[in-house]
Amino acid sequence: LPETLTATILAGNTPPAEEIVVALIIGCMDAHAVIVGDPKSSWNEKRSARMTLAVAFLAAMAVLGQGDK
Numbered sequence: 001l002p003e004t005l006t007a008t009i010l011a012g013n014t015p016p017a018e019e020i021v022v023a024l025i026i027g028c029m030d031a032h033a034v035i036v037g038d039p040k041s042s043w044n045e046k047r048s049a050r051m052t053l054a055v056a057f058l059a060a061m062a063v064l065g066q067g068d069k
Helices: 002-008 017-037 042-066
Strands: none
Touching: 002 017, 002 042
């Protein structure tokens, strides 16, 4: 998480779920890009990065979808 969100959480103030989810998705996308772009990454590492990114998106949809109810 970015330092601003981390500091806010550690101070006891919970930011909106949307901010946390967006920061986590961006982190997963960055990690995926680094792993897929590395020529030394194995196919299993690339598959794991792709699966992790998919799970992060599905989890984000589930978490943010619960707020509508």
